Amino acid sequence: MAPLSNSVGASQAYECHFRDALERLHGEQRYRVFADIERIAGRFPAAKWRRSDGTVTEITVWCSNDYLGMGQHPEVVAAMTATAHRCGAGAGGTRNIAGNHSPLVDLESEIADLHDKEASLVFTSGYVSNQAGISTIGKLIPDCVVLSDALNHNSIIEGVRQSGCEKRVFRHNHLGHLETLLREAGDRPKLIVFESVYSMDGDVSPIGAICDLADQYGAMTYLDEVHAVGLYGPRGGGISERDGLMHRVTVIEGTLAKGFGCVGGYIAASQVICDAVRSFAPGFIFTTAMPPPVAAAALASLRYLKHSSAEREAHQRQAAATKAALRAAGLPVLPTETHIVPIVVGDAKLCKAAADHLLERHAIYIQPINYPTVPRGTERLRITPSPFHGEEHIAKLAAALAETWDTLSLA
Secondary structure, eight states: OOOOSSHHHHHHHHHHHHHHHHHHHHHTTOOOOOOEEEEOTTSTTEEEEEOTTSOEEEEEEOOOSOTTOGGGOHHHHHHHHHHHHHHOSOOOSBHHHHOOOHHHHHHHHHHHHHTTOSEEEEESOHHHHHHHHHHHHHHTSTTOEEEEETTOOHHHHHHHHHHTOEEEEEOTTOHHHHHHHHHHHTTSOEEEEEESBOTTTOOBOOHHHHHHHHHHHTEEEEEEOTTTTTTSSTTSOOHHHHTTOGGGOSEEEEESSSTTSSOOEEEEEOHHHHHHHHHHOHHHHTSBOOOHHHHHHHHHHHHHHHHOOHHHHHHHHHHHHHHHHHHHTTOOBOOOSSSOEEEEOOOHHHHHHHHHHHHHHHOEEOOEEOTTTSOTTOOEEEEOOOTTOOHHHHHHHHHHHHHHHHHTTOO
16 A cells, blocks of 8 residues: 555545454444443333434343442442542542542452451452453462463453463363363462353352362462352352352452442452552552542442342342243243353344344343353343342243244244
8 A cells, every 4th residue: 555645544544444343243243232221210120221313211121230239229329429529529540649548448448358358459440450460460470370261251361361471271160171280380380260150151160179279289369259249148258258268269359340339340368469469550550549439339338238138139039030930931041050141042143133122122121242252152141130120020021032032033
């Protein structure tokens, strides 16, 4: 290509690459369209869907990661608004520039207590906490080998990649393969990275057995509890708390955006690990701190769920009821032991068509899950019941899905 004479021409020439990439997505039926959804305070899971023509329809949301509806809990909202009036909207900069603020200091103390660790460190998202936490821990351990579960989240994969460590992937939840890789690593430092609840299939890792192998082969463990914190355990500490294993895990990572209904991520570990990540992680050092109102809201949610199990119990009841109703309707629900309810469609185009049909005809919102979030051929609708999805909601969902399956001739 000959040099272009002006910046406008150059920009247009470069844009063809972006256009080609988007056309490939369209061709593969993987182009993602986000519905314009407005949550209605105090009426979860009801929301407003604004169509492209400006008309508004009330819908029921069945795919929110605000699993317990804590994002609209009166105590959480009150904590956020009161703190905004007292402290303002923003944090004022990175912690290295603006320092800590009290809601954030209190939140980190409460998180450490939740996981029975010496310290915790809060990040702006769960993605960043994995990316920054894993990469920094790996970089600070000379000659470290990272052993990563094959179905780990993209944030973990990126954290491992950025660590610069040698990576060895073990087959999903396969203890024999993990042990083989640990043995092959010999005396080198080792970090096992895995999740407790895998959010697309809804299965659970064998945390205790993985910790046994870590002890046997001298490895650290890093456990992502993102889809379990707030939801499992006597105080909402996750699967590791439920199973009495928190003390055996070196680093526990979690989010404030799902079970706790707010936003942000964190790691909980020893004082020295948290201090090392705080001191060396670019994703912490150069990022504006969580705003005081958000930290206060997360703190209120965390404190509430430490002492109330009613939401967790109702959540499990409604998840079980949803699974039973969908199975009774003859729908292809993947068997899971958690609150995740996946229904496999197996085709990207049909998966989007099913989601569109549910929204337009039944006022039910379930975002389609396609590659690369799940492997090609396993595209699905991922349903997440909450304590606020009652019997009428569940019955309507089952009927709507059955009608959709019939209308689209889905297998």
